[in-house]
Every structure is written in C-alpha cells, then in structure tokens.
Amino acid sequence: MPSTCRNFAVSLGALAMAACSANTSPAPVSYSQVDMSEYIMAAVLSPARPAEDIARDEARKPEEIVTFASVQRGDVVAEIAPGGGYYTRILSQTVGAEGKVYALMPAFFANRPGGLDGINAIAERYGNVEVVVVEGYDTLSLPEPVDLVWTTENYHDLANGNVAATNSWAYGALEPGGIYFVEDHAAPGTGLSATSTLHRIDPAAVRDQVTEAGFVLEAESDLLRNPADPHDASPRDFGGVSDKFALRFRKPR
Template sequence: MGDYIMAAVLSPARPAEDKARDEARQPEEIVAFAGVQRGDTIAEMAPGGGYYTRILSQTVGPEGKVYALMPAFYANREGGLDTINAIAEQYGNVEVVVVEGYDAMSLPEQVDLVWTTENYHDFANGDIGVTNAWAFDALKPGGIYFVEDHAAPGTGLAATSTLHRIDPAAVREQVAAAGFTLEAESDVLRNPADPHTAGPREFGGVTDKFAFRFRKPG
C-alpha cells in the first residue's frame, strides 16, 4: 500500500463523520486494491456526499484528477450539489459533472479508472449494458473498472430495487459482457454474519460486500 493512500485516509481535511465510517468501509485497503495510483485520472460514478471523493482526490494528488459524476436528480434538488461543489472548491483536482444517466456521459478525456461504490445495484435497474459499455469506452486501454456493492448471493437481479443489493455473480457476468476481464476480487468487506435478508439501512450490522477489479484489455 502506498504511503500516499494512508496519508489521504488520515488527512486532517477529512470531516469527522467520514472518519467515523472508516472501520466499516476500510478505505485504505479498498483504494489500494482498486489500484489507484498517484497521478491517475478517475471517473467516480455517483459520489454521494463525497466520502471517497476526498480520499481519491488526495490519493491521486495535484497531478491527478477526479471527475465526480453526479446524477441530475441531485442537481435538481435545492442544495443538492452543495456538498460536492464544496469538495471541488476545497480540492483543486475535483471537477463536478452533472449527468442525466450513466449511459451517455461525456468526459473531455479518457480516464485511468472508473469507480463505483455501493451504487452498481441502482445502475442495474436501468440499461446496465449501456452503462458498462460507457465505462469501457471512458477508460484508456488497460484501465480499471472498480465495483464495490452490497451482496445478495444467488438472487440475480431480484434484490436490486427491493433490498438495494445485487448478486456478485450477476455483476461479473454483466461487466464481462462489456469486454472487461475480472482481474481480482477482495474479501476485505465480506461479512458472513449478514443474512442478506434486509437492505443496508435496515440491517443492524455491517453488510456483506464484494469488491471487484476489472481490467479493460490494453
């Protein structure tokens, strides 16, 4: 693990409420597993409140860049972009891009890594084939597509809109169909005590999660 990753996680610029979530999310392990490097350009899909945006920004450093791809429905809410815009102002290498959907996004350059955490199950409720094809085209040859989400083994796509989880096998199949190769998977966020019968908000403990690193052929 690069020292720059740990420095990003330990940064005093991160808010206390983010740091309180670190034990459950293991960001230093996840960022290292995803293959984030100093100087990378990253497209972060649905960054929410910016938990990972801050870490990724400081990990790639001033020579890198993070495109924070925010869904339009956030932009249409009063104050919906306030937090992510404040992060972009604080960190000079973050650019907010408002998108109608994760299927026809346009970026000014190809990126080294497309990143999504705990959102893929939502994308799967739309045209996931188009979304994954966009991720493939957005990446440079040899680029990484990183996917982490709440697991619902053996359910296919049945739990995506009800329990806000997805079957890891379905993700592997869908992403492979877009031309990616599964390079590695991590069990750092696995929780065998999770019964997979409730949504993340209803489940009292830390959910069972999977993390995949896919590679676009070089």
C-alpha cells in the same frame, strides 16, 4: 486504528498535516520517494476529512480498498455517484495534483434544492475535483480518457436502469489497460431480484454484466465480507455492517 495506520502514523502524520489542514488548501504536498501505500495512508489520515467519514472507516476499510483498486498517483478517475464524497476526498488526495477526479453526480441530485452543495464544496476545496452532472451514461462525454472508473455501494442502482449502457460507457471512457472498480452490498444467489427491494446485488450478476461489456475480471476481494449478514434486509435496515464485495475489472490493452 488499524495496525497499518499505527505503523504509518508517526512517519505520515506530518505528511498528512502538510497535505491538508483545516485552514489551508488541501492540495497534496509533493512527496519524494514515497510509494503508493504512503500516499493512500496520507489521504486517509488527512485532517481535512470530516468526522462522520472517519467514523465509517472501520466498516469501509478505505486504505485497503483504495489499494485493492490499484489507484495510482496521477490517475484520472471517473467516480460514479459519489454521494457525500466519502471516497472523493480520499481519491483526490491519493491521485494528487497531477491527477483528476470527475465526480459524476446523477441529475436527480442536481435537481434537488441544494443537491450539489456538498460535492461542489469538495470540488472548490480540492483543486483536482470536477463535478459533472449526469443525465445518462449512454451520452456522457468527458474531456479526456480516464484511468479508473469507480463506483461504490451503488452499482445495484445502476442495474435498475440501462446498466449495459453504463458498462459500455465505462469501457469506452477508459484508457486501454484501465480499471473498472465495483464495490456493493451483496445478495448472493439472487441475481438481479434484490436490486430495487433490498438495495443489494448478486456479485455473480455483476461479474456477468461487466465482462459482457468486454472487461476482464482481474481480482476479487473479501475485505468487506461479513458472513453474519443474513442478506434479507436493506443495508440501512440491517442492524450491523452489511456484507459487501469488491471486484476489479480491467479493460484489455
């Protein structure tokens, strides 16, 4: 367990249990005089999170990543391609009942038999999650502006399509001052050449594409860096933890 987990375990164990138990609704409790670090830790420690997600925490560092992304209580989040919902659960409990998470599932998942079963189960269990099936980001419209657009480990797939439209949509969907958070598998110096072959992307290419849409790069994080990764295999084939980057962009006010 990370040191911060140990530091918060005693004080937050009861909060996490109250926020979400296996037999009751996992809607976050109403905390009083608690800063964001404790909200985030309560979400990470929630006993409603499945064991397979918890097993990935050491490699994904969710507490630190959600903190870096500046997620706030009450935020409205648009999560692009949430997959199995690893971050959906954490974001849902971090933003709380005052917030909202729109889980934007690509249509090709929805068209598979049972393709939406997992994310629909999360939405049913977590009252502030809404599943939205996405045909394309150039025509996607959400019922309200969002505070955060979030994408992890799939920007390289977006780059294989009309990523300019995706980034333009993100810019338009966000409130002024809103955040666009991108985390993905790194392939430094490759531009866009590894997006469909190695399922990685050059962080410099992401910076160029997203800032071209009007965003300002606010911060970069090396939390998920792994210099031992040779960057010559797909993350699924690499026999270790892949080298990843995290970028926080902001829409100007």
